[in-house]
Amino acid sequence: MLRQFLVFYRGEIIFTHSFALGLNIDELNKAKEIMQKVSISDKIISRSILKYQIFHHRKDEIQYSFITDINDPHNYIDKILKNTIHKFLLFFPDPNELKEQFSSKEAFVKYLIEAQHELHTxxxxxxxxxxxxxxxxxxxxxxxxxxxxxxxxxxxxxxxxxxxxxxxxxxxxxxxxxxxxxxxxxxxxxxxxxxxxxxxxxxxxxxxxxxxxxxxxxxxxxxxxxxxxxxxxxxxxxxxxxxxxxxxxxxxxxxxxxxxxxxxxxxxQLKKGLPANFEELIKQAENLEQNGNTVGAIAKYKELMNICSAFQELDYENEFMRKCDELNLKLTKAIEERKEEQKKIKFTPFEAIKFSKKVNIKQLPTKNPTSAPSNIVPETGFLKNSEENNFENQKKKIESQIIRKKSKKLKLKPSDIKINLEGIIDQERSSQISTQRDNVNPPELEIDPNALKTDNDYANALQIMITREGGQLNINLCLEFIEKIKNILGRELIFNDLLIAKQEFIKQENKS
Ligand SMILES: Nc1nc2c(ncn2[C@@H]2O[C@H](COP(=O)(O)OP(=O)(O)O)[C@@H](O)[C@H]2O)c(=O)[nH]1
Ligand SMILES: [Mg+2]
The missing domain is CATH 3.40.50.300 (P-loop containing nucleotide triphosphate hydrolases)
Structure with a gap:
């Protein structure tokens, strides 16, 4: 039985009509290559490909093919293919204009249906x-x-x-x-x-x-x-x-x-009507594309290609394949550009980060809770370490920090942060406390890099690390700092970024 009729012009498929399952796009392209190598023009030749026969005719730059079952009689098919080619040229004298000729297409398909009847399957x-x-x-x-x-x-x-x-x-x-x-x-x-x-x-x-x-x-x-x-x-x-x-x-x-x-x-394996949601799936793919979701759009167009292949809608399949190629190219370019940009990004821009927002910091518990914090830099909200950096304050600061973090629903598990207060107590006992920040041994805080998932986790970890170094940064500013770093890097953070961010911050703080 006649399964497909195809027309190639300058190597491109310009017309297809399928009655039943035949060759898919890949198989067709292979068949097209084989047929192009055949130098005989203006004569019908046939080949068996997979479980089908291809009846092929080439004239100038146009190739016409009938795909039929293997047992279809040659002389009969030859005659019908010749008539079909003649009719095709009457309907579409200029193959360049075929795309716009919708009404002729419909009329020609009607003719093809008649031709299929003539075959007396x-x-x-x-x-x-x-x-x-x-x-x-x-x-x-x-x-x-x-x-x-x-x-x-x-x-x-x-x-x-x-x-x-x-x-x-x-x-x-x-x-x-x-x-x-x-x-x-x-x-x-x-x-x-x-x-x-x-x-x-x-x-x-x-x-x-x-x-x-x-x-x-x-x-x-x-x-x-x-x-x-x-x-x-x-x-x-x-x-x-x-x-x-x-x-x-x-x-x-x-x-x-x-x-x-x-x-x-x-x-x-007759051709079935397309599924009812086909149009809806096309719209979804187009929306994804318009919204810049290239990966999602490619996946949707691939889904559509599979449907078209199963339903023998070769024209559509071809169109979606072109879309996928286009989007894949776009995606590859974007990835390349991003890689190039990432290469340019060094960690130095951290130094340029400035906090424009003024954030109030609560005064840390001191021996005299009513006294105003004289050690806050007004434009930044950073705390300068000075006389509050005695050991008692340091300890309280860490403790209050832990309480604050708990109340902010810290996503790090309690087991991820280990605070060795013994170290503090030992130092207290040894009473070798210096008022200089650099001489204070901070409490030991261990952070599990694997437990860092959200921006908040990173902000909390950064705060802990800064505190270990004797500095201090409000949790909101830590979060802002994290967001800015992410923006500059254009990717998700890794633990090492935190170490560098902390160093940069301490460096800045020391300068101020
Ligand atoms: N119960 C039942 N009877 C059937 C069915 N199909 C055919 N028949 C009966 O079987 C008999 C023989 O059917 P026919 O079509 O003449 O068989 P043929 O000799 O193979 O052409 C007739 O009396 C039919 O009505 C069926 O599915 N169920
Ligand atoms: Mg009978």
Whole structure:
């Protein structure tokens, strides 16, 4: 049967129409390459590719291809392809303008549908007497019956846009020699048997007839009259005929016609209508693209490509593939640019960071809680270390800091921060406390880099590190500091950034 018609112009696909599953985009491109190497022009040549045949004709810069089943007769296809090319040139004299010619496209597809009918794709009903063949034939056929000599009747059956010739025998002998005439030249053989009364020997006879006469045709085996047997019985039949795929049917059921159509569509892999949400998926992809979510848009276009491939929408598939290529290129460029920028970014810009916001700092607990903090630099909110840097204050400062951090829902687990107060106490005992900040041994605070997840975690850790060095920075400013560093670097922070940030801060503080 005719599966696809394709037109290439200067190596690009400019027109496709699919009736059934054929070659996908990649396979087509391979086929196109093979065909381009063939120097013969103005003559139809055919090749077998995978399980299909390609009938190919090249004239000047345009190539035309029919993709058909492997068993389709050459002389017949040749004739129809020639007529189709002639018609195509009448509809589209200038291939450059084809994209805009919507109405001509529709009219040409109508012509293609007619051409498919002309091919007389044949479906033959075979099987033991009394299995329900004639009942099925009458259920699905159109009103255009005619006799084929004295052994068969034929009518057409329409499924979607396609038309097939359906043959039913009028023989009353399972072993008649005329069965081979019914089977020969078929695209699809439907072997029907009565699930409530069948004979394995007779079934095997029909199976061997199929293999002998038309084994390139597709085979659909149906157990009919399932209304007369139990589910267990059907299971038993399937086990008995375990190397054959068997479909179930009851022709007295109201859904019998649509079920038969579904079985035929599936086995011939006919083109299905696109899913209902297809348009919606396109919109989603376009929105993602417009909103700058390139990765999301690529994923959505790939999803659409898979749908198009399954539904044989090659035009769409091609379009989405181009979109993906475009976006991938954009993404690669953006990544490259970002890498270049990151290379330029050094840690030195930290020194340029200035806090414009004035943040109030609560006075740390001192021996005289009413006295105003004289050691705050007004523009920055930084605390200068001076006389409060005695050990008692240092200890209280750490303790109050821990309380503050707890109240701010610190995301670091308590186990991530270990404070060794013993060290402080030891120093207190040794009473070798200097009023100079540099001489004070800060309490030991250990931070687990792996526990740092959010900006708040980083801000808290930075505050702890600064405190260890004897400096002090309000938690809000720490957070602001973290955000600015992130902005400058243009990436997520790592623990090492904190160490450098802390050093920079202490350096700045020492200068002030
Ligand atoms: N119960 C039942 N009877 C069926 C079914 N299909 C066909 N029949 C009956 O089986 C008999 C033989 O059907 P027919 O189509 O003439 O079989 P053929 O010899 O294979 O053409 C007829 O009486 C049909 O009404 C079915 O699914 N269920
Ligand atoms: Mg009959």
């Amino acid at each position: 044949k479906i033959a009903l075979i099987g033991p007497l009394n299995s329900g063949k004639t009942t099925l034939y009458n259920l699905v056929r159109n009103n255009d019956e005619h006799s084929i000599m004295n052994f068969a009747k034929s009518s057409t059956v329409s499924i979607a846009d396609l038309k097939f010739d359906l043959w039913d025998n009028i023989l009353d002998d399972n072993y008649s020699l005329l069965w081979s005439k019914i089977i020969g030249g078929s695209d699809l053989i439907i072997l029907l048997f009565d699930a409530s009364n069948y004979n394995l020997k007779v079934l095997n006879h029909f199976l061997s007839l199929y293999k002998k006469e038309s084994n390139l045709a597709k085979l659909l085996v149906i157990a009919n009259k399932t209304d007369l047997v139990s589910i267990d019985e059907i299971k038993r039949i399937k086990t008995e005929l375990d190397n054959i795929a068997i479909k179930e049917l009851s022709l007295i059921n109201s859904n019998a016609k649509s079920l038969v159509f579904k079985y035929i569509s599936d086995i011939l």
